[in-house]
Amino acid sequence: MKPGKAPRVVAAALAGVLALSACGGGEAEDTGPASLRMTVWSANEAHLKLFNEIADEYRRNHSDVASITFDPLPFENYTTTLTTQIAGGNAPDLAWVFENSAPDFVASGALLPLDDTLKKAEGYQYDDISPATLKLWQHDGKLYAYPFSTSPFGVFVNTDLLRQAGQKTPAELIAAGQWTWDTALAAAGATRAATGKAGLVIRDFDYKGWDNLSTFWTGWGARAWSEDGQTCGFASPEMVEAMTTLHRAIFTAKALPGPGTTADFFAGDAAMTITQISRASLLKDDSFGWDLVPLPAGPKGDYAVVGQAGVGVLKRSRNADVAADFLAFLTNPTNSAKLAQFFPPPRQSQLTAETLAKTNPKLKPEQLQAVVIDGITKGVVKPSHAGQAELSQQVRAGLDPLWTPGADVKTVLDGVCAKIQPLLAK
Amino acid sequence: MSQTDTRVDRVEARSTLDRARPFWTSRRRDQLTGYLFIAPQLFGSAAFVILPLALVVWYSLHEWNVLAGTFDFVGAENYRALAADPNLGAVLRATGLFSAGLVVFNLGLALLLAVLLNQKLRGTIVFRTLFFSPVVVSLVAWTIVWGFLLQDNGGVNGLLDTVGVDGPNWLRGEGSAMLSVIVVQVFKNVGLNMVLFLAALQGVPAELYEAAEVDGASRMRQFWRITVPLISPTILLTSIITVVGSLQVFAQIAVLTQGGPGTSTTVLVYYLYQQAFQFHHFGYGATLSIVLFAIVLALTVLQWQMRKRWVFHES
Numbered sequence: 075m076k077p078g079k080a081p082r083v084v085a086a087a088l089a090g091v092l093a094l095s096a097c098g099g100g101e102a103e104d105t106g107p108a109s110l111r112m113t114v115w116s117a118n119e120a121h122l123k124l125f126n127e128i129a130d131e132y133r134r135n136h137s138d139v140a141s142i143t144f145d146p147l148p149f150e151n152y153t154t155t156l157t158t159q160i161a162g163g164n165a166p167d168l169a170w171v172f173e174n175s176a177p178d179f180v181a182s183g184a185l186l187p188l189d190d191t192l193k194k195a196e197g198y199q200y201d202d203i204s205p206a207t208l209k210l211w212q213h214d215g216k217l218y219a220y221p222f223s224t225s226p227f228g229v230f231v232n233t234d235l236l237r238q239a240g241q242k243t244p245a246e247l248i249a250a251g252q253w254t255w256d257t258a259l260a261a262a263g264a265t266r267a268a269t270g271k272a273g274l275v276i277r278d279f280d281y282k283g284w285d286n287l288s289t290f291w292t293g294w295g296a297r298a299w300s301e302d303g304q305t306c307g308f309a310s311p312e313m314v315e316a317m318t319t320l321h322r323a324i325f326t327a328k329a330l331p332g333p334g335t336t337a338d339f340f341a342g343d344a345a346m347t348i349t350q351i352s353r354a355s356l357l358k359d360d361s362f363g364w365d366l367v368p369l370p371a372g373p374k375g376d377y378a379v380v381g382q383a384g385v386g387v388l389k390r391s392r393n394a395d396v397a398a399d400f401l402a403f404l405t406n407p408t409n410s411a412k413l414a415q416f417f418p419p420p421r422q423s424q425l426t427a428e429t430l431a432k433t434n435p436k437l438k439p440e441q442l443q444a445v446v447i448d449g450i451t452k453g454v455v456k457p458s459h460a461g462q463a464e465l466s467q468q469v470r471a472g473l474d475p476l477w478t479p480g481a482d483v484k485t486v487l488d489g490v491c492a493k494i495q496p497l498l499a500k
Numbered sequence: 501m502s503q504t505d506t507r508v509d510r511v512e513a514r515s516t517l518d519r520a521r522p523f524w525t526s527r528r529r530d531q532l533t534g535y536l537f538i539a540p541q542l543f544g545s546a547a548f549v550i551l552p553l554a555l556v557v558w559y560s561l562h563e564w565n566v567l568a569g570t571f572d573f574v575g576a577e578n579y580r581a582l583a584a585d586p587n588l589g590a591v592l593r594a595t596g597l598f599s600a601g602l603v604v605f606n607l608g609l610a611l612l613l614a615v616l617l618n619q620k621l622r623g624t625i626v627f628r629t630l631f632f633s634p635v636v637v638s639l640v641a642w643t644i645v646w647g648f649l650l651q652d653n654g655g656v657n658g659l660l661d662t663v664g665v666d667g668p669n670w671l672r673g674e675g676s677a678m679l680s681v682i683v684v685q686v687f688k689n690v691g692l693n694m695v696l697f698l699a700a701l702q703g704v705p706a707e708l709y710e711a712a713e714v715d716g717a718s719r720m721r722q723f724w725r726i727t728v729p730l731i732s733p734t735i736l737l738t739s740i741i742t743v744v745g746s747l748q749v750f751a752q753i754a755v756l757t758q759g760g761p762g763t764s765t766t767v768l769v770y771y772l773y774q775q776a777f778q779f780h781h782f783g784y785g786a787t788l789s790i791v792l793f794a795i796v797l798a799l800t801v802l803q804w805q806m807r808k809r810w811v812f813h814e815s
Contacts, residue, residue, distance in 0.1 A: 154777050154778055157566050157567065157777070157780055158777055160566050160567065161564075161566040161782065178567060178780075179567060182565065182567035182568040183567075183568050183569075184567040184568060184569070281672070282758065282760070332652060332669075333652065333669060333672045334650075334651045334652035334653075334654075334669045334670070334671055334672050335651065335652045335653050336651065336653075389569075390569060461779070463778045463779050463780070464778075464779040467759075467774060467778070467779075470758075470760065471759070471760060471761075471762045471763050472762075474672075474760050474761035474762045475761070475762065477672065477761075478672075
């Protein structure tokens with residue numbers, strides 16, 4: 075090859091690639107029946123079966139919708155995968171959104187406002203939706219996602235293990251008016267000492283998912299940050315007291331399994347676990363006696379913590395209007411009642427022990443009343459903030475020194491605030 | 501004849517020749533064949549290497565908000581943020597520590613194993629297979645299994661317990677977490693370097709050792725004076741592969757520690773992933789990837805330049 079020809083060949087090849095990539099970048103014309111795709115984080119067969127049944131019913135009356143696909147993404151990396159799909163120009167039409175990424179999605183303008191579509195839908199009964207459940211999903215007076223699941227945290231109890239250790243069950247403690255964190259942690263520590271099994275497991279915490287600790291520290295009146303999200307709450311006296319109690323429970327009383335130790339309540343490895351009622355499906359029939367009770371009272375009295383999940387329509391979807399119409403169908407009173415067997419609904423008329431009991435065969439009406447209905451009414455939503463992923467990472471790194479036996483709780487928590495205060499003030 | 505006439509004659513003669521000669525001369529055919537042969541590679545490199553590299557530079561000059569769908573030019577803002585990033589020092593420290601640890605442990609162990617398994621003894625083939633087998637195991641599966649073994653109540657501490665040693669909480673201590681990640685990676689890939697060293701060792705002429713023995717050189721002296729110089733090209737190759745590989749470590753960190761405890765195992769690639777894909781700072785993530793590219797390039801060039809000083813046949 076003559077000198078000077080090689081650059082020309084490379085340039086020609088690059089031009090070809092650029093031309094090809096330019097051709098691929100454009101959006102196709104919106105013609106023909108719509109194909110909708112909704113990302114979800116559940117791959118549970120029963121969940122997907124119900125979704126598909128509702129979707130099939132919708133398509134029977136809507137010839138403009140060719141298909142509706144539910145695309146389960148792995149729970150652990152759900153938001154990362156979803157945003158990567160959006161960045162890659164492959165955004166779904168509808169998406170489930172975690173409560174911890176709600177502020178980012180709601181305020182960014184990525185989602186379509188839903189008020190008009192939902193209010194106009196026939197027989198929708200928009201006013202039946204509890205206003206408290208909508209708060210996280212609203213911005214500037216508009217609703218950007220429907221809170222399809224508002225699920226309070228409760229304590230699942232292995233009554234066999236507690237009895238084996240000679241401990242009173244939480245139901246007995248509740249009846250005696252003694253269901254507090256002091257008695258709960260004492261029972262957990264004693265069970266661990268007597269049986270060798272774990273005492274209490276805060277599920278999904280595993281010394282990384284720190285936002286699950288809000289099910290603990292809320293009992294002390296502590297918060298990760300102030301209501302307006304501007305001020306760090308980790309260094310507050312309430313938080314220091316709560317975390318000191320937790321630290322002692324882990325490293326002195328051994329009431330909770332230590333860092334790097336795993337114990338699965340649903341496999342019979344722990345006396346108690348804090349989690350949401352949807353996990354009741356993990357209970358194997360008759361493998362051990364169990365109960366579901368509300369969170370123990372903290373020094374500030376009774377409290378409840380709820381986890382939320384919303385479903386929104388991506389504004390960038392080519393079929394955004396059709397997707398919003400399907401969302402109105404998916405969440406209408408009839409389908410909301412069907413979904414209630416897995417996801418506690420935000421509709422006040424459906425938040426009765428009788429309604430929920432029909433679709434939650436494993437739970438007794440009194441358990442549903444105490445944990446779910448009362449929980450939704452008075453519950454505090456798990457911490458969420460704009461830029462939550464970055465904040466969450468900083469808090470996790472900041473809290474790591476706490477998970478050693480000799481940690482100075484106050485110093486560690488001051489360090490957490492030093493790390494996150496600049497991010498909160500942004 | 502005037503000069504102008506001569507030039508006209510020459511042009512006419514050439515055009516007559518062009519008409520007579522076909523376009524597809526054998527030389528041109530050969531050239532086209534050559535281009536066609538390299539076309540898939542050229543196209544692949546352009547599409548998957550050169551274009552993404554150019555785009556990364558372009559992205560690093562932008563603030564890209566994926567959710568809002570905005571892509572704003574910010575000039576050198578991401579590079580200014582890089583200079584002011586309070587985490588960058590810790591990240592580069594963790595990256596350096598991981599790379600240094602990996603290179604020392606991996607090359608040292610690989611060379612030791614290769615020398616031991618180069619002896620003419622029974623069973624060496626079995627041991628070679630055993631040490632090489634992790635190379636073909638899925639990286640994520642390997643790491644997940646090690647994650648279970650390294651738990652506080654996992655297999656490693658269970659084994660230590662049987663000999664009366666109270667093992668640390670491997671993945672939760674700052675020093676032990678980094679050590680664990682390095683060791684998991686060393687065991688995964690040491691077999692590959694071992695095989696390369698074995699091949700090099702078997703290429704060292706036996707008569708050199710015989711001559712050295714006649715001259716009264718000890719085994720150690722033979723190793724340093726004959727073996728190491730003659731396998732130095734392989735040492736260079738393995739060190740470049742290992743250094744570059746160590747800077748790309750991601751899966752082990754993501755599975756075992758997620759960068760913790762604190763930021764003690766947050767290496768550059770994992771930090772880049774966090775910034776781009778978890779915190780949605782795609783522009784800043786692109787800037788970090790340029791830092792990574794510069795580091796890999798600088799280290800490779802440095803090793804390549806230094807080869808003349810210590811690699812046999814290169815001086």
